[in-house]
Amino acid sequence: MTAMIQLSNVSKWYGDFQVLTDCTTQVAKGEVVVVCGPSGSGKSTLIKCVNALEPFQKGTILVDGVSVGDPKTDLPKLRSRVGMVFQHFELFPHLSITDNLTIAQMKVLGRSREEANDKGLKYLDRVGLKAHAAKFPGQLSGGQQQRVAIARALAMDPIAMLFDEPTSALDPEMINEVLDVMTGLAHEGMTMMCVTHEMGFARRVADRVIFMDRGHIVEDCAKEEFFGAPRGERAQQFLSKILQH
């Protein structure tokens, strides 16, 4: 399998404080990798390095063979090929759902309004929200907004999707509607890197699980192995806490 996302010895500092230490891992084409770990362990920072929302000082990240840290890399172009979904949805509140779905298609990819509309509405339908096309983000529930955010990312025809805690800002009854969309996506073969605490999702959908602690990747293994018997004590503690309820 070829690696769609390849991280090699990535290190990052905020001033003197090291937030990432020598992180090495990869996500193969079509693979679903879940990144978990206690808060402050650097998982969100790591995933934001992949599309250069956060700079890193050491190591290399390749996305489909393109080096993210290379100053010569066309970052807007690279980012437009990688979809990202955020904890707080980050739909643009001043734009209707339709405009949210089409603006980047038109301004970044140069698609016509008609083509962008067709594509956007197709994905809106796919996440089950076609009836809400004319509404504004503030008129939708959190779960609905997050599904629109996923549709917005998919409309760009991404080669991979990054999820940064997509369900942690949602009310419990809305988590599943978002996870269902993500599960469907995984089954279709989308390459996915998901930072999440949803261990049920990881168990059902992930191919591999990465466990981070204090900026280090301390576990990186197939999910059966991870849920069966994680090697490190830290991962065991984390799992026992999070699986208790």
Next chain:
Amino acid sequence: MNYHWDWGVFFKSTGIGHEIYLDWFITGLGWTVAVAMVAWVIALILGSVLGVMRTLPNKTLSGVAGGYVALFRNVPLLVQLFLWYFLVPDFLPESLQVWFKQDLKPATSAYISVVVCLGLFTAARVCEQVRTGIEALPKGQSNAAYAMGFTLPQVYRHVLLPQAFRIIIPPMTSEFLNVFKNSSVASLIGLMELLAQTKQTAEFSANLFEAFTLATVIYFVLNMSLMKLMGWVENRVRVPGLIGSTGK
């Protein structure tokens, strides 16, 4: 108080040509509006550019804008006006000096000074409003825009500014009204705007109270109308479902 109010004074002849005192007020209001509107256009454009500059990652650009604000916000408006009118022209090239001091009508050179002064002064204030509006937006908004492949100018044009300008409409309304009220400083360099015409009427007619009452009413009605206009604008651009919006 033993004062005989005479509201008919505004329709009496000024003794100059065929003008009545009311004509003076109308001319004055015209100058006030002409000063304020042009100064506001300068302030809005320059202030928006400066406000964006202050939020850019580039240290030089944000530093320049920060310096501008410090300079124009910390010197009294009247002092700035005197500098623009009495001092700055002396530093112009010889030909421009002659043009400004001799060729132009006194009213025109005073007008130019006050418009430049008020425009640049208010730009510093608009800059701070725009900066605040942009900084009030969650960091995730620009992150989401960058993540979809937007360039920095596109992030500002399509995501940050449309939201920031909506947020700052109420404080910008105050700045807009301030330009109209501050334009009265022009009376001190001889531009015959509303306040100067009021003083002149008071002196010519000796009906001081009537003159200043009318000026007060005109300023009040003018600003009240502008306030209503901005309220209407705020309603028009209101986004459904956002905080502060009452629409369904």
